[in-house]
Amino acid sequence: MDNKTSRDPAMTDVAKLAGVSHQTVSRVLNDHPNVREQTRLRVRAAIQELGYRPNRAARALVTGKSQLIGVVAQNSTLYGPASLLAAFEEAAAGSGFSVSVGRVKVLDRASIAAAVERHRDQRVAGIVAIAPTASANDALADVPAGVPLVTIDGDPGRPTPLVTVDQAAGAFAATKHLLDVGHRTVWHVSGPADWFDAAGRVQGWQRALEAAGAEVPPVMAADWSAAAGYRAGQMLARMPEVTAVFASNDHLALGVLRAMSERGRRVPQDVSVVGFDDVPEAAYFIPPLTTVRPDFDAVAREALGLLLAQVSDGESAEPRRTIAPTLVSRESVAPPA
């Protein structure tokens, strides 16, 4: 064995082996120009031979930036945020960044501020916040200007770099689909009012109704849970004039489905239902659910792009992206009886 088994090889070790200075090794590592091809190869070989890996802490110390992106997200297993997070991690890994997740129980100012602080402690290169509520957005106002920040699903009315799913467009498509099939109007079970996602979907639904000259029934307010969908569904099931329901997400739709089933109202023969999110099980609900599928991968990619643009040049020209979702047609929609 070596006499210093434990210490990882450092840049100087590589340099010695390759017969160059450590600075040249650094240049090779960072793809600087002005390194002779032959030297580059020699250094690469030495790196290989020693199993050298750059020490990111040292690099972070001197550059003041790490290869880490901090994500602030709600500590939930909601399908949307979870998928977004997974997609973002994958995209980041593709660009050589690691992702440090700062989950937050509730989206209030204090919690978010704390999560942001934790990330700044780590000297993250930038922060991505999944901030679907007004309070979460407000909290992000405290983030110092120097920190690159991209918001996902944030306040569409604010001029910060932002990527969102086009909630309104998705909701519009869902509602229009139901109207096109022949329903006179469409009821809506909405997500929590303080979520932009929910608000956007309400908006799209309403616009579609107005565009078709259909009556706009009162919104059934709920949270995102199947439980709330079930409660709303129980009310809707009792009203014979209800023939079409657009639920703000698939779990709400699931609750609606169950309520309808309990009251003997058949889906889709008596009532049509459309959801939002396209959770993997949606195709196996009873009946398979027609729903709106957001492209989380696209959202993640755009967010990463926007963030990295900020990290390097400071600012990007048009710092907001909107991703259009698509309608997925299954068996929960039929013409009214």
Add this chain to the structure above:
Amino acid sequence: MDNKTSRDPAMTDVAKLAGVSHQTVSRVLNDHPNVREQTRLRVRAAIQELGYRPNRAARALVTGKSQLIGVVAQNSTLYGPASLLAAFEEAAAGSGFSVSVGRVKVLDRASIAAAVERHRDQRVAGIVAIAPTASANDALADVPAGVPLVTIDGDPGRPTPLVTVDQAAGAFAATKHLLDVGHRTVWHVSGPADWFDAAGRVQGWQRALEAAGAEVPPVMAADWSAAAGYRAGQMLARMPEVTAVFASNDHLALGVLRAMSERGRRVPQDVSVVGFDDVPEAAYFIPPLTTVRPDFDAVAREALGLLLAQVSDGESAEPRRTIAPTLVSRESVAPPA
């Protein structure tokens, strides 16, 4: 404005303000003894005043360890792994650690090795792997001995630090519950054979049947999806002798529920169904699903504990923990007709 607005305050700045040496500041920060109370207070005040935050990169550089824990997990939105991950992040944050997630598309040797490498690049303090398959486990054998490592849901037959849900106990309870209610035997729709979770659940199911002297029907093999559950359910629905089904997770159970419903077999009157995981929607399936709930928070806490023990003292005495799940009784179970 200051002439050096941009630079964050460093330890020396605090030291100057408090009238001590930087080393004393360091001692205060790390709760070393041998600091006079009065000095400690003065330093704390200076820290407060300057808004000083220690530079983790610098600390990591000199200590060789970061306050980061690397997690290797599959890039899936399966409820179990996702919940586990969220719980772990929360537990880690509670101990002042950040979590860097290295998602992996497939649990093969190369991908896992790459994720581990990425984490080692970051000089993580330790690695937690959610490694529910044999191949994932094998890949972890490549992790060098010096790196603290805890496996979650890994190979129960291997002597590495390990935390698992007691799959067999959960499955046993589920199966026994069905037998106790009066069913002569219980059919099983299993998860993918190469997952330890699935294997453990098969084992517990079989033991319960054997303990009761019941016949052991052939296992219906599936993956974790509602789709596979649906396919298995279609077969089971056709067999009149099937009165009770234990599905290896809730999504499989959902598929079974739908297949039964399509074939006109009522749940629970004709067929009883039990799932595993207790996904949030399970209570809103049709009918509400009796299922087995693993305690993900407990798993996360134990895993963190095991990891930190390794980080500090090197090894822990009994490096394996098993967390018993609980049966959640709802309406999908009834005595046979």
Add this chain to the structure above:
DNA sequence: GTCGATTATGTTAACGCTCACTTCATCGCC
């Protein structure tokens, strides 16, 4: 061939922290 420009490489100094020492005071004890 000599000169300025360009290209390739080396040298040195930070970055902000912890660790191993050293220093200086204080205190109890024979």
Add this chain to the structure above:
DNA sequence: GGCGATGAAGTGAGCGTTAACATAATCGAC
């Protein structure tokens, strides 16, 4: 009152990297 032990600080080096500058080698052009 001297002496070792203990407590409370300070000093200096070094962690592994990048940035800024200095230097050496190469080259085309007159």
